[in-house]
Amino acid sequence: MLNIYIYDGSYHGLLTSCFDAWKDKDIYSIRTKEENKDVNLLEKVVYIETDNEKAERIIKWVGKEACYEVQRKLYRVFLTEHPERGMYIFRYLKLLNQLGRNVENHLYNDDVRNINKLSRMHASETHRLYGFVRFEVIGNNILYARIEPDFNQLEVIAPYFADRYNGHLWIIHDLTRNMAAIFNGSQYIITEYNGNMLDNESKTEISFQKMWVEYLDALTIKERLNLDLQKQKVPLKTRKHLTEFMFKSKN
Amino acid sequence: MPNNDLLRKLNILGAAAKYDASCASSGVERRGSSKQGAMGNSVACGICHSFTQDGRCVSLLKVLQSNDCVYDCKYCVNRRTNDVERATFMPREIAMLTYEFYRRNYIEGLFLSSAVILSPDNTMEIMYETLRLLRQEFCFYGYIHVKAIPGADPLLIERAGRLADRMSVNIELPSEASLTRLAPQKKKRSIFSSMRYISGRIEEDKSGKFLLRDNLPAPLGETMPTSYGTGSSNKRTFVPGGQSTQLIIGATDDTDHDILTLTENLYNKMQLKRVYYSAYVPAVKDPSLPSLAEPPLLREHRLYQADWLLRFYGFRSSELLNERNPNLNLKYDPKCDWAVRNLDLFPVEVNKADYDTLLRVPGIGTISARKIVSARKVGSLGFEELKKMGVVLKRAQYFITCRGKMMPHIKFDPKFIDANLSLDKRAIPIFSNYEQLSLLDYINGGDSLC
Incomplete structure (x- = not known):
């Protein structure tokens, strides 16, 4: 029998599944309901009810057995929304149980590589967003930005922008996931957020966008033109919401 | 509300700043302030916000206060006798632009340089006023890199340095002979005495010997601001992000050996954080300048690689080059x-x-x-x-x-x-010398590269 564990899509749900499946030798997959499309005859489905206490026990245990960094890594892997993330995390936890802190040295072990690779991909997108989120000033001094990241990033970038624009109002809208982080100047919430792409065409806003775009042109050393390098640094898929690449087509 | 005049100035003074290679916003970790109206923070590894068509990272709003220069350095586009359009920013204009760009997350902060307007002192005072407005009135906690104008009164450098995260003096020409030939009004003495003042102050700060001398007279009629450093650089009162400089490559016949030896001394004796190399772009014509078909980009690249070996790989310059073998191998x-x-x-x-x-x-x-x-x-x-x-x-x-x-x-x-x-035939490897962080290092939580 192949056992498939279905959780509610939350991180705590995923960790509860790991907890409940810990001794299961026939575990085959840990999935969300949406990810569980076709079930064949050999598969047995187990529905997991999220238990925060169990999840917190695992998180604490990871911190004690390994370190805070590993806690962060596993959480980032969850945020990648990779279809195999459930089993990747499960197998890493088993390995951590077996090897203790040493697990981090097993750099050529496939389970360790999967976790390292996905968390690294997630972290580099986070870092890129720190620089590539573009706000427009709309309405009454509200900063509004659209993003379409590969991975779920709102949880990790919201605290950064809350610190940076402390006391200011901002909304970061993830168009892919129909979610937004909304900051009231001191606290942020992450919530579902549909449609309503707030647009602002105030003259002041447009003139600042124009200045930014022209400034970047002025800053280019024509004798060193290297569009390949630029493309490597700013991949085409990331340009959609960058003022400097979209301004001319928009206006 | 911005207007056309501001746009014109930004175009001129942005373009005039483009030959400065440095754009790093690294070296200072500072959380945002909870002060009313305050804005900004700083991340030790630095953040790139955009890349221009030449593939260079843009992290800071890099502008000159003015390009109206009294000097006549032969290699420089802003030399007095060159026929270019001149402009000068008012301090408030730069402060406002920095604030507005920062608010939209275009930049990490400001990189302020300038031509010498009337005198080094006069220039430094105006630049200081820009920084003061930005820090005090706009309550800006983002990154500031400011140029020290060689020959300016140390007191003015002191004031600006207390508001800035990083300070730099560009050496530009790697030897005294080159300096005499191409920039007769710049003196090696004044360049190095400004650098020494900065490195001396950083050392005092680090060793905790320095106390704010708040009884200094304030030439701009303002009281002395206290340090903006918080967090890990809390006790630093003066350029917590350290000092950097720049050398022009290929405008003179200085060898890589000369350049790398100078670099090594700057790292070891002046404790510089970074030395930048800028391939000479023939922007002006002069009989004393070489006529290059193209800027020596590969040579610049090799120098950056050698620089990395000095800073992170435990090499000494004498292991890489010597008198008999004075230039880096372009082949690999x-x-x-x-x-x-x-x-x-x-x-x-x-x-x-x-x-x-x-x-x-x-x-x-x-x-x-x-x-x-x-x-x-x-x-x-x-x-x-x-x-x-x-x-x-x-x-x-x-x-x-x-x-x-x-x-x-x-x-x-x-x-x-x-x-x-x-x-390996890649003439110019796709590798940006201006990248300020190694992402992997950042993710692994290792030390920042610049």
């Missing part, structure tokens, strides 16, 4: 070049060599070396394991053994190695 990178000349030190056994030895293997960087040291604690490493760990063997394969064996089909023979290394 300086570490390969060194390794080929020192084959008696190779091959090294990956499972035994210590970290410093691994770092000297071509193709193995700080990240790979760390991985190797960590992974071999739990098992012996073969070539397959190295590949799985993401250690790139393209160059390393000629210089290492795993469990006593070379990689199959690799001959440990100088001619074979040289021929194979030279096959």
Whole structure:
């Protein structure tokens, strides 16, 4: 029998599944309901009810057995929304149980590589967003930005922008996931957020966008033109919401 | 509300600042302030916000206060006798632009430089006023890099330095002879005395010897601001992000040996954080300047690689170059070049060599070396394991053994190695010298690269 564990899509749900499946030798997959499309005859489905206490026990245990960094890594892997993330995390936890802190040295072990690779991909997108989120000033001094990241990033970038624009109002809208982080100047919430792409065409806003775009042109050393390098640094898929690449087509 | 005049100034004074290679916003970790109206923070590894069409990173709003210069340095577009449009920003204009750009997350902060307007003192005072407005009125906690104008009163440098995160004085021309020939009004003495003041102050700060001398007279009629450093750089009162400089490559006949020796001295004796190299772009015509078809980008690239070897790989400049061998090999990178000349030190056994030895293997960087040291604690490493760990063997394969064996089909023979290394024909490797962080280092929580 192949056992498939279905959780509610939350991180705590995923960790509860790991907890409940810990001794299961026939575990085959840990999935969300949406990810569980076709079930064949050999598969047995187990529905997991999220238990925060169990999840917190695992998180604490990871911190004690390994370190805070590993806690962060596993959480980032969850945020990648990779279809195999459930089993990747499960197998890493088993390995951590077996090897203790040493697990981090097993750099050529496939389970360790999967976790390292996905968390690294997630972290580099986070870092890129720190620089590539573009706000427009709309309405009454509200900063509004659209993003379409590969991975779920709102949880990790919201605290950064809350610190940076402390006391200011901002909304970061993830168009892919129909979610937004909304900051009231001191606290942020992450919530579902549909449609309503707030647009602002105030003259002041447009003139600042124009200045930014022209400034970047002025800053280019024509004798060193290297569009390949630029493309490597700013991949085409990331340009959609960058003022400097979209301004001319928009206006 | 911005207007056309502001746009004109930004175009002129942005373009005039473009030959400054530095755009790093690194070296200072500062949380945002909870003060009413305050804005901004700083991240130690630096953040790139955009890349221009030349592939250079844009992190800071890099502008000149003015391009209206009294000097006539021959290599410089802003020289007095050059026919270019002139403009000067008012301090408030720059402060406002920085604030508005920062608010939209276009930038990490401001990089302020200037031509010499009337005198070094006069220029430095105006630049200080820009910084003061930005820090005090706009309550800006983002990153500020400011140029110290050589020859300006140390008191003015002191004031500006207390508001800035990083300060730099550009040496530009690597030797006194070049300076005399191309920039007769700039004096080596005044450049280095400004640099020494800055490095001296940073040292005082670090050792805790310095106390704010708040009884200094304030020439701009303002009270002395206290340090903006918080967090890990809390006790630093003066440029917590350190000092940097820039050298122009290819405008004079200074050799790579001259340049690298100077660089090494700057790192060791002046404690500079970074030395930047800027391939000379023939922007002005003058009989005393070389007529280059193209800026020497590959040479610039090799110098950055050598610079990296000095700062992070434990090399001394004398190991890379000497009087008889004064220029870097353009064929392959300086570490390969060194390794080929020192084959008696190779091959090294990956499972035994210590970290410093691994770092000297071509193709193995700080990240790979760390991985190797960590992974071999739990098992012996073969070539397959190295590949799985993401250690790139393209160059390393000629210089290492795993469990006593070379990689199959690799001959440990100088001619074979040289021929194979030279096959790498990428004239300009796609590698940005202006990138300010190694992402992997950042993610691994390692030390920041700049």
